[in-house]
Amino acid sequence: MIKNILITSAGRRVSLVKIFQDTIKKFYKNGKIFTTDMNPKLSSACQVSDGYIKVPRVTDEKYLDIVKNFCKQNDISVIVPTIDTELHILAQVKDDFFKEDIFIAVSSISICETFYLKDLTEKFFIDNGFDTPKGIDDIRHCSYPIFAKLNNSSCSVGAQVVYTLNAAEDLARDRNYIFQEYIQGDEFTVDVFIDRYGSVISIVPRQRLEVRAGEVSKARTVKNQSILQAVKELCKVLDGVYGCITIQLFQTGNRIVFIEINPRFGGGYPLSFHAGANFAEYLIKDYLGEKLVYNEDWQDNILMLRYDAEVIVDGNSI
Amino acid sequence: MIKNILITSAGRRVSLVKIFQDTIKKFYKNGKIFTTDMNPKLSSACQVSDGYIKVPRVTDEKYLDIVKNFCKQNDISVIVPTIDTELHILAQVKDDFFKEDIFIAVSSISICETFYLKDLTEKFFIDNGFDTPKGIDDIRHCSYPIFAKLNNSSCSVGAQVVYTLNAAEDLARDRNYIFQEYIQGDEFTVDVFIDRYGSVISIVPRQRLEVRAGEVSKARTVKNQSILQAVKELCKVLDGVYGCITIQLFQTGNRIVFIEINPRFGGGYPLSFHAGANFAEYLIKDYLGEKLVYNEDWQDNILMLRYDAEVIVDGNSI
Numbered sequence: 213m214i215k216n217i218l219i220t221s222a223g224r225r226v227s228l229v230k231i232f233q234d235t236i237k238k239f240y241k242n243g244k245i246f247t248t249d250m251n252p253k254l255s256s257a258c259q260v261s262d263g264y265i266k267v268p269r270v271t272d273e274k275y276l277d278i279v280k281n282f283c284k285q286n287d288i289s290v291i292v293p294t295i296d297t298e299l300h301i302l303a304q305v306k307d308d309f310f311k312e313d314i315f316i317a318v319s320s321i322s323i324c325e326t327f328y329l330k331d332l333t334e335k336f337f338i339d340n341g342f343d344t345p346k347g348i349d350d351i352r353h354c355s356y357p358i359f360a361k362l363n364n365s366s367c368s369v370g371a372q373v374v375y376t377l378n379a380a381e382d383l384a385r386d387r388n389y390i391f392q393e394y395i396q397g398d399e400f401t402v403d404v405f406i407d408r409y410g411s412v413i414s415i416v417p418r419q420r421l422e423v424r425a426g427e428v429s430k431a432r433t434v435k436n437q438s439i440l441q442a443v444k445e446l447c448k449v450l451d452g453v454y455g456c457i458t459i460q461l462f463q464t465g466n467r468i469v470f471i472e473i474n475p476r477f478g479g480g481y482p483l484s485f486h487a488g489a490n491f492a493e494y495l496i497k498d499y500l501g502e503k504l505v506y507n508e509d510w511q512d513n514i515l516m517l518r519y520d521a522e523v524i525v526d527g528n529s530i
Numbered sequence: 531m532i533k534n535i536l537i538t539s540a541g542r543r544v545s546l547v548k549i550f551q552d553t554i555k556k557f558y559k560n561g562k563i564f565t566t567d568m569n570p571k572l573s574s575a576c577q578v579s580d581g582y583i584k585v586p587r588v589t590d591e592k593y594l595d596i597v598k599n600f601c602k603q604n605d606i607s608v609i610v611p612t613i614d615t616e617l618h619i620l621a622q623v624k625d626d627f628f629k630e631d632i633f634i635a636v637s638s639i640s641i642c643e644t645f646y647l648k649d650l651t652e653k654f655f656i657d658n659g660f661d662t663p664k665g666i667d668d669i670r671h672c673s674y675p676i677f678a679k680l681n682n683s684s685c686s687v688g689a690q691v692v693y694t695l696n697a698a699e700d701l702a703r704d705r706n707y708i709f710q711e712y713i714q715g716d717e718f719t720v721d722v723f724i725d726r727y728g729s730v731i732s733i734v735p736r737q738r739l740e741v742r743a744g745e746v747s748k749a750r751t752v753k754n755q756s757i758l759q760a761v762k763e764l765c766k767v768l769d770g771v772y773g774c775i776t777i778q779l780f781q782t783g784n785r786i787v788f789i790e791i792n793p794r795f796g797g798g799y800p801l802s803f804h805a806g807a808n809f810a811e812y813l814i815k816d817y818l819g820e821k822l823v824y825n826e827d828w829q830d831n832i833l834m835l836r837y838d839a840e841v842i843v844d845g846n847s848i
Contacts, residue, residue: 224747224837254739254748256835421572425743427838429542430572432845479838486842513845517574519542520745520797521839524804527750527831 215287222247222257227482235492256523300324319475320452345392397464416484435512483516533605540565540575545800553810574841588616618642637793638770663710715782734802753830801834
């Protein structure tokens, strides 16, 4: 049976917490969703969750013990990580936690490490014959504009179009920048659910219509067969992936250009849920040993319009 | 009596629409909140409102006729504008609309024009003896860092700290940039409600704890007597203001440094509402001719934690 679930680094992921809160009740009526954050008193998701614990930075030596003890004390069956920096750390202790009956819903160490860095990601796509923006080694001999991004960034921090050699040289002083061919086209984030057998259960392409501060603010589901097919091909070579992963790509003319893979729930996942792809349910069923089957039982052309909602807390109470 | 209310340029202001929807019902049980937007099908606030109309840009010659006709057809008693670019345009037709029994809740033309531009705002504060960041005319002879902002921007677009003369010279090529003394301190946005007699009814300082994409994402109410006093003094010289205005300021040491005034509802207003300052109710009561009295009946130290919520729409239906 499944009891409670822990969502780590919950931050502002209120919708994800609510989806899990609603879904767990179908399987265990007293099921609770707990959360962690470095600053849970200022985390909207922690405030709406059924309980939370303040944790140090994931790289802190005490981090894993604190999480494990919290799991034991609160009957946590499954841990769902949500940010890039913790994925490989949690992947390393997946077996160790499992001995204590705590299942970490995370891909293999190798998957987490590969897709944490933009240069390893690029190499992965090339080695496996998938289209990806061409890397630019020599910024003095290339045609502009080009695209620059930080090797280890998330949420598009630092990512930008670069129009001149001067601007590229400025950025290149930060050795963490990498440069690539600049791709223009329709941008998609694809939510994929992969079960314990490595089988693809669901693929939901979400077209980005508007982005705000690196997070999608308007998007729609698109049952685009070329994308579904290309993602299925990609998943065949993604050895060691598990659970919800999000794949970013551009479609431009006949090209499907893969940009990156985040082996975790993406911020825009609530759209796939509302379209009918309940990955929380897939995750719980897979945990319970139920056999899942690939399906496209989600609605095409569902629009998500995001807005700033607020959680209000009495500052004296926290 | 009051019937319906129109919130213009509604965009993502879902919380504001909901506050007005709840409040209007206390005065007119069939009261509805309508909205306008250039792209209402992709506006979350339009989607949750009781009805909307697509409008052209506010500078379009047809804009005012479209809004006025919509108001007549839908028994709109009050118009509440929400973005800077439309304020002086609506202020210009306030009397004209009022002849048709449509009240535009906006300040005078002079107020809207003065506070639309950063340089006129700075002059206003100086002329009236209020502290404001010192303007910098000669970027070659000043001590760095300094602060740069676009004269007519909103949501902090283009605003930045400038550390070197080189960087300042780059920005100065855009003649719309102005440079100021760089102030560090606690940053507050203050919601103020002013009635038809020019009397201050409510002042709620909200301390910014975190900003994301130019909008406050974490904030708390602070019953800070120095700020309340300074804002009262400022309001004495703000001739022609009406309704909700938001004032931005820094508190640093003994200084209260005024940055700007937006004569409209600010994006972070929902915090003041949740703390107990219902400006929608003040606005309706003032419209109905009820006498309002200054009060501090709002709770200190109420925290607002914002997150991305979503409105889901069937893309085929719109």
